[in-house]
Amino acid sequence: MNEVVPTICRLCIAHCGVLAHVEDDHGRRKVTKVTGDPDNPMFKGYTCPKGRALPELHNHSGRLLHSLKRQAGGQHGPISNAKAAGEVAAKLQAIIDQYGPRSVAMYVGTPNVGYPAAASVGNSFLRALDSRMFFTSNTIDQPGKQVAMAAHGKWLGGEPDFEHADAWLLMGANPIISKSAGIPGQNPAQKLKEGLARGLQLIVIDPRKSDTARKASIHLQARPGEDHVLLAAMLKVIIDEALYDHEFVASNVAGFEELCEALAPFTLAYAADRADVPAAQIEEAARVFANATCRHANSGTGPSFSMYCNLKEYLLMCLNSLCGAYTREGEQVTRPNAMLPAYTPRAQALAPFKGWGYGEQLRVRGLTDTAAGMPTAALADEILLEGEGQVRALLCIGGNPMAAWPDQRKTQRALQQLDLLLTFDVEMSATARLADYVIACKQTLETPGMSQSAENIKYFGTGIGFQAAYAQYSGRIADPPHDSDLVEEWEFLYDVAKHMGHELTFAAFFGFAQYVEAPLEVMPLSLDDKPSTEDIYERICANSRIPLEEVKQYPHGHIFPGELKVAPKESGCEARLDVANPFMLQQLEEVAGQDYRAEQHTPDYPFRYIPRRHNNFMNSAGRSIPRLNGGQPWNPAWVHPADIAELGLQEGDMVRIASEHDAIPAVLEADDTLRRGLVAIAHAFGGLVEEDDRYQELGSNTGRLIQTDKDYDPITGMPRMGNIPVSITAW
Numbered sequence: 001m002n003e004v005v006p007t008i009c010r011l012c013i014a015h016c017g018v019l020a021h022v023e024d025d026h027g028r029r030k031v032t033k034v035t036g037d038p039d040n041p042m043f044k045g046y047t048c049p050k051g052r053a054l055p056e057l058h059n060h061s062g063r064l065l066h067s068l069k070r071q072a073g074g075q076h077g078p079i080s081n082a083k084a085a086g087e088v089a090a091k092l093q094a095i096i097d098q099y100g101p102r103s104v105a106m107y108v109g110t111p112n113v114g115y116p117a118a119a120s121v122g123n124s125f126l127r128a129l130d131s132r133m134f135f136t137s138n139t140i141d142q143p144g145k146q147v148a149m150a151a152h153g154k155w156l157g158g159e160p161d162f163e164h165a166d167a168w169l170l171m172g173a174n175p176i177i178s179k180s181a182g183i184p185g186q187n188p189a190q191k192l193k194e195g196l197a198r199g200l201q202l203i204v205i206d207p208r209k210s211d212t213a214r215k216a217s218i219h220l221q222a223r224p225g226e227d228h229v230l231l232a233a234m235l236k237v238i239i240d241e242a243l244y245d246h247e248f249v250a251s252n253v254a255g256f257e258e259l260c261e262a263l264a265p266f267t268l269a270y271a272a273d274r275a276d277v278p279a280a281q282i283e284e285a286a287r288v289f290a291n292a293t294c295r296h297a298n299s300g301t302g303p304s305f306s307m308y309c310n311l312k313e314y315l316l317m318c319l320n321s322l323c324g325a326y327t328r329e330g331e332q333v334t335r336p337n338a339m340l341p342a343y344t345p346r347a348q349a350l351a352p353f354k355g356w357g358y359g360e361q362l363r364v365r366g367l368t369d370t371a372a373g374m375p376t377a378a379l380a381d382e383i384l385l386e387g388e389g390q391v392r393a394l395l396c397i398g399g400n401p402m403a404a405w406p407d408q409r410k411t412q413r414a415l416q417q418l419d420l421l422l423t424f425d426v427e428m429s430a431t432a433r434l435a436d437y438v439i440a441c442k443q444t445l446e447t448p449g450m451s452q453s454a455e456n457i458k459y460f461g462t463g464i465g466f467q468a469a470y471a472q473y474s475g476r477i478a479d480p481p482h483d484s485d486l487v488e489e490w491e492f493l494y495d496v497a498k499h500m501g502h503e504l505t506f507a508a509f510f511g512f513a514q515y516v517e518a519p520l521e522v523m524p525l526s527l528d529d530k531p532s533t534e535d536i537y538e539r540i541c542a543n544s545r546i547p548l549e550e551v552k553q554y555p556h557g558h559i560f561p562g563e564l565k566v567a568p569k570e571s572g573c574e575a576r577l578d579v580a581n582p583f584m585l586q587q588l589e590e591v592a593g594q595d596y597r598a599e600q601h602t603p604d605y606p607f608r609y610i611p612r613r614h615n616n617f618m619n620s621a622g623r624s625i626p627r628l629n630g631g632q633p634w635n636p637a638w639v640h641p642a643d644i645a646e647l648g649l650q651e652g653d654m655v656r657i658a659s660e661h662d663a664i665p666a667v668l669e670a671d672d673t674l675r676r677g678l679v680a681i682a683h684a685f686g687g688l689v690e691e692d693d694r695y696q697e698l699g700s701n702t703g704r705l706i707q708t709d710k711d712y713d714p715i716t717g718m719p720r721m722g723n724i725p726v727s728i729t730a731w
């Protein structure tokens with residue numbers, strides 16, 4: 001049995017259609033090679049290095065083949081999944097009996113996007129326990145997108161098609177590498193090349209001349225953390241020069257006058273001085289964007305890391321709304337549904353909705369549940385803070401808090417204090433090494449896959465998804481390694497729930513029910529008749545526009561016919577996009593009143609740390625794979641070569657990067673694409689706190705530089721995770 005099978009890479013949200021080369025390994029199907037699939041109509045043979053390394057990720061020697069339990073001496077020993085489920089059920093019940101349901105929390109990390117059943121059943125499991133302490137990586141990533149959408153509302157006709165645009169603005173986004181934000185994720189470099197060839201004007205705001213910024217017509221290489229100031233100045237130019245879409249604003253926007261007033265302090269001179277870019281360049285960017293006929297603005301993760309995440313996203317939405325940068329009545333819908341229910345996109349606003357201040361109240365910093373989910377940056381405090389409601393048990397699905405959460409030292413203290421830490425993983429991550437139970441999981445190609453998650457992402461305000469009614473399904477195409485005992489996350493939780501006697505349900509859509517037109521369908525999972533993952537997918541897709549059975553007829557994926565046009569506004573629709581949300585305008589006033597020169601002048605910490613992505617790693621996943629790390633598993637500290645010389649250091653030197661809060665070791669690497677005065681390091685690397693001397697193996701943890709309770713967003717609790725003042729000295 002040697003065959004080439006079409007399937008889906010689910011390592012990131014792009015969900016590329018790929019070809020897996022499968023060989024017989026003593027009766028087991030083993031993936032030996034992954035290549036692009038030229039017959040996939042959406043991806044046309046495109047993959048990235050991570051996708052091509054799927055065989056190594058499935059077959060590497062460090063992979064966990066059995067679940068582990070912490071023994072009395074602190075070491076981990078093997079345990080069957082069946083036994084672990086029974087023990088975990090008993091421990092959870094004992095914790096709930098003594099401390100109440102709120103003492104059990106769950107954290108879901110980014111990799112869950114490849115496993116549609118995991119987060120949905122995980123959420124259902126927690127609700128069955130009567131706990132609402134459900135956290136995801138979203139609130140330490142780009143929570144401002146959903147919070148701003150709640151404050152602003154959403155245009156139900158959707159965004160224009162990048163492939164027809166004559167201008168596009170990207171704020172802190174590098175989609176050529178990240179496959180997120182604006183440029184379609186299916187070979188974004190090629191899509192951008194085609195756009196530029198037809199005359200697209202690309203405007204990029206980024207302190208680094210990234211792979212995407214290098215192609216920009218206008219690159220505002222501003223100081224980090226000043227994106228909202230630039231946007232405010234651009235909006236002011238557009239209003240002052242009457243370049244906005246008067247008709248669209250009159251019909252669909254509320255709060256125009258109040259916004260004009262709030263923007264008064266943000267003159268070109270002010271923004272140019274504060275962000276350190278030429279005033280003429282800001283002015284030109286505003287004019288190019290406003291004067292284009294088809295345009296839109298998106299953001300990436302970077303801006304959210306440097307404070308005012310909600311305001312930045314909100315002003316970006318104001319820019320789109322003032323310019324009417326949306327798909328209008330009669331125009332073709334850019335992202336029609338395929339594996340999601342059919343809907344009628346309309347040329348009208350979805351009114352703003354309540355985005356924070358409801359649901360579960362946290363015991364720290366006055367935080368609550370939000371449109372972006374529960375504030376993950378406060379979860380370590382909820383574990384450490386004694387008293388009623390203290391979190392005693394944490395279940396992690398597809399996440400590595402030790403690498404990803406801000407304030408790593410606090411995180412480690414919190415995880416070590418738990419009565420029960422359970423994590424699902426494929427290898428011994430830093431979090432797994434602290435866990436009481438490490439449940440060994442199947443890898444992606446050992447589970448069925450479908451493109452629905454990649455379609456669903458458009459509801460999160462990311463500006464990505466499929467630019468057509470595209471869908472693909474893949475069965476399991478590889479078998480788990482011989483003599484392994486592996487499960488999928490949902491299955492294990494189902495077994496635990498069964499031990500505890502709790503019925504589970506799951507929802508066909510996860511999150512953002514506010515703007516999914518089909519009602520959120522909640523379905524029971526019978527305790528008497530355990531379904532398969534395939535059964536769950538059938539039920540998730542029960543209301544899909546294209547039935548799952550039909551999608552399965554096209555193993556290479558398919559673009560389904562049927563043009564969808566934006567329907568007229570419903571008669572009597574009064575909904576408007578709000579550009580004067582009181583909280584956002586109050587934040588704008590606060591920004592205008594800041595002594596920014598003092599804030600920018602930090603002589604003891606003369607550099608600013610900014611986050612950065614690596615093309616070969618999904619956050620830190622894959623860093624131990626030689627094919628991906630190229631012999632360098634660490635994440636270097638990139639600094640402009642002139643700064644390195646000025647420091648009297650050399651590339652390759654080991655340095656100490658220190659913030660006011662903490663310090664980490666790192667290896668210097670020169671990068672002349674950066675602004676002077678910056679140090680860029682990829683996030684989510686590193687081992688345990690006491691393992692700094694293993695930085696060349698495990699990398700440097702940037703979370704250590706972050707303080708969670710000093711500078712933080714009052715809604716999402718997201719602390720300052722970028723634009724952090726730091727010093728660089730020889731180690």
Ligand code: SF4
Binds near residue numbers: 011015
């Ligand atoms: S872009 Fe994402 S989905 Fe596509 S091959 Fe790379 S990791 Fe996989």
